[in-house]
Amino acid sequence: MTEPTPTAKLAAQGILARARWHPLEFVFWIAAFSAIWLLPNKHLILTEIAWLALFALSLDLILGYAGILSLGHAAFFGVGSYAAALLAKHGIITEPVLALVAAGLIAAVVGFATSFLMLRGADLTRLMVSLGVALVLRELANKFSDLTGGADGLQGVTMEPILGRFRFDMFGHNGFAYCLIVLFVLFLAARRLMASPFGLALLSVKGNPLRARAIGINVDARLVTIYTIAAFYAGVAGGLLAQTTAFSSLDVFSFDRSADLLLVLIIGGTGYLYGGLIGAVIFKVMQDYLAVLTPQYWPFWIGLVLVVLVMVGRDRMLRWTEPVRTLANRLDWRAKGQGQAS
Amino acid sequence: MTVALETTNLVKQFGGLTATDNVSIQFEAGARHALIGPNGAGKTTLINLLTGMLKPTSGRIILNGVDITDASPQRRVRLGMVRTFQINQLFPDLTPLETVGLAISERRGDGADFWRVAGTKPGLNQEIADILDRFRLADVMNAKTSILPYGKQRLLEIAVAIACKPKVLLLDEPAAGVPDEERHEILSSIAALPKDVTVVLIEHDMDIVFAFSERISVLVNGGVFTEGPAAEVARDPRVKAVYLGESLDA
Numbered sequence: 242m243t244e245p246t247p248t249a250k251l252a253a254q255g256i257l258a259r260a261r262w263h264p265l266e267f268v269f270w271i272a273a274f275s276a277i278w279l280l281p282n283k284h285l286i287l288t289e290i291a292w293l294a295l296f297a298l299s300l301d302l303i304l305g306y307a308g309i310l311s312l313g314h315a316a317f318f319g320v321g322s323y324a325a326a327l328l329a330k331h332g333i334i335t336e337p338v339l340a341l342v343a344a345g346l347i348a349a350v351v352g353f354a355t356s357f358l359m360l361r362g363a364d365l366t367r368l369m370v371s372l373g374v375a376l377v378l379r380e381l382a383n384k385f386s387d388l389t390g391g392a393d394g395l396q397g398v399t400m401e402p403i404l405g406r407f408r409f410d411m412f413g414h415n416g417f418a419y420c421l422i423v424l425f426v427l428f429l430a431a432r433r434l435m436a437s438p439f440g441l442a443l444l445s446v447k448g449n450p451l452r453a454r455a456i457g458i459n460v461d462a463r464l465v466t467i468y469t470i471a472a473f474y475a476g477v478a479g480g481l482l483a484q485t486t487a488f489s490s491l492d493v494f495s496f497d498r499s500a501d502l503l504l505v506l507i508i509g510g511t512g513y514l515y516g517g518l519i520g521a522v523i524f525k526v527m528q529d530y531l532a533v534l535t536p537q538y539w540p541f542w543i544g545l546v547l548v549v550l551v552m553v554g555r556d557r558m559l560r561w562t563e564p565v566r567t568l569a570n571r572l573d574w575r576a577k578g579q580g581q582a583s
Numbered sequence: 584m585t586v587a588l589e590t591t592n593l594v595k596q597f598g599g600l601t602a603t604d605n606v607s608i609q610f611e612a613g614a615r616h617a618l619i620g621p622n623g624a625g626k627t628t629l630i631n632l633l634t635g636m637l638k639p640t641s642g643r644i645i646l647n648g649v650d651i652t653d654a655s656p657q658r659r660v661r662l663g664m665v666r667t668f669q670i671n672q673l674f675p676d677l678t679p680l681e682t683v684g685l686a687i688s689e690r691r692g693d694g695a696d697f698w699r700v701a702g703t704k705p706g707l708n709q710e711i712a713d714i715l716d717r718f719r720l721a722d723v724m725n726a727k728t729s730i731l732p733y734g735k736q737r738l739l740e741i742a743v744a745i746a747c748k749p750k751v752l753l754l755d756e757p758a759a760g761v762p763d764e765e766r767h768e769i770l771s772s773i774a775a776l777p778k779d780v781t782v783v784l785i786e787h788d789m790d791i792v793f794a795f796s797e798r799i800s801v802l803v804n805g806g807v808f809t810e811g812p813a814a815e816v817a818r819d820p821r822v823k824a825v826y827l828g829e830s831l832d833a
């Protein structure tokens with residue numbers, strides 16, 4: 242092979258931009274994992290944050306990377322939740338990690354089957370279809386109460402230890418570590434996915450489906466694939482909820498849950514994978530704090546935040562983070578021993 | 584001579600308007616074929632039909648002997664027919680580097696590869712770089728497409744199509760709105776295409792048309808008004824009248 246040209250060398254660097262880790266990302270994950278040791282009395286709420294973050298990440302995969310707006314993402318969360326609870330209750334798969342994978346796969350099957358409904362039509366059509374799917378699943382869970390426990394929820398679930406060793410303790414210590422590790426692993430996978438040609442193709446479909454088709458991209462196939470993957474993620478998130486609470490009830494399918502999820506993602510921002518994670522932290526902390534302060538006014542506050550976010554704009558509200566980001570960028574360049582290359 | 588692309592009795596109606604009127608046209612393999620006609624003559628509509636972005640009301644489309652009338656747009660691309668757009672159709676959030684890389688990956692069949700980090704396939708970066716160099720996009724390769732100046736975007740519009748290595752290339756007014764310096768780059772890159780590539784060019788600038796084409800088809804009101812070798816069409820007084828009529832109308 243001949244020596245690559247200067248442009249080719251620059252191209253080789255530039256195309257890895259999306260795969261490269263930013264220093265703030267390390268900070269984020271070190272902070273998250275240190276909570277295992279630093280915040281032992283907060284593990285119950287941190288557990289909720291972890292599965293909510295995964296759930297929001299799942300929505301980000303379709304909204305932020307493929308432009309699919311959904312108001313029924315709880316459908317897959319719910320399927321995963323019931324699947325995990327039922328697998329444990331009936332002793333079908335007792336080891337939680339395996340059961341969690343199975344729950345995700347079952348949700349993925351439902352996601353694949355319903356993805357075809359999401360291919361046609363504009364945003365509003367998709368919104369209604371996704372909403373409808375969640376409602377139908379909720380009604381089905383209600384109807385088959387012999388299996389699901391109906392309105393009373395699925396009682397009598399006992400969880401075996403994780404990997405046969407780590408019990409779900411009542412303080413949520415192991416539960417949190419478990420959720421966080423699952424979140425981290427699935428985050429890494431999503432990150433990898435989005436830095437691949439497949440991820441670029443998704444962004445191209447989101448940005449301009451007409452041109453995507455014109456360069457030979459099978460737009461529908463890409464959308465079906467990402468929708469199925471997102472359903473897997475949502476199913477795992479639901480599974481985590483069921484496993485850490487040893488319970489599942491109809492509200493896993495609820496409209497509120499889908500709507501809250503959209504809110505979480507709006508708070509955190511879409512299309513950079515961390516939005517759902519950051520949004521989940523802010524959402525839960527706010528909920529926790531405000532709910533204690535004035536329980537009946539929670540919807541008021543969340544509504545206010547939403548309006549302010551949309552009116553003022555997230556960018557402007559996050560301006561205070563700019564010095565931090567600038568500093569991080571500078572450290573980043575120094576570490577790589579390069580100036581602003583291009 | 585082999586025919587690369589042909590239509591038979593192609594019709595497209597938008598409600599009461601016949602945008603493509605019984606068009607039977609042949610593009611020979613390796614041809615340099617210009618498609619001209621006044622505004623609203625149906626040139627872009629014909630390209631939309633050929634590439635599958637619109638479904639014809641009736642008629643057939645044959646690409647290298649294969650009936651592609653009902654084929655999906657992406658299948659036609661895989662069969663070697665690629666187009667550019669009269670109005671830029673780009674990916675705002677991607678960089679030129681990523682855009683060209685994506686087109687090449689897709690052509691190589693690696694586009695659905697979701698485990699390999701983009702750009703780690705051997706030879707890919709060199710191929711991307713060659714195209715970026717050719718279209719003078721190397722200096723902006725890492726900028727978001729949405730913030731590029733129009734001229735650069737136009738170059739990228741053409742570069743993406745070339746990256747697909749088409750056998751049949753349909754260019755819809757590639758130099759439209761481009762300042763003279765960059766216009767030259769676009770035209771020379773089209774002139775530099777391999778001889779076996781069939782090129783169909785829609786263009787209003789007659790200097791470009793006559794410099795480029797061996798054969799010209801004139802569309803008027805959706806139908807083929809006349810067709811022939813470039814020199815003959817250039818001399819045809821009726822063609823002049825059509826254009827004159829248009830400029831008087833406008």
Ligand SMILES: Nc1ncnc2c1ncn2[C@@H]1O[C@H](COP(=O)(O)OP(=O)(O)OP(=O)(O)O)[C@@H](O)[C@H]1O
Nearest residue numbers: 597600602620621622623624625626627628629669
């Ligand atoms: N999607 C559509 N729906 C309805 N009418 C359309 C549509 N697309 C094109 N037309 C009409 O079809 C006719 C042909 O349009 P077309 O864009 O193909 O012309 P053109 O030859 O490309 O013109 P120009 O030189 O201005 O680009 C026009 O009258 C146009 O208004």
Ligand SMILES: [Mg+2]
Nearest residue numbers: 626627628669
């Ligand atoms: Mg046109």
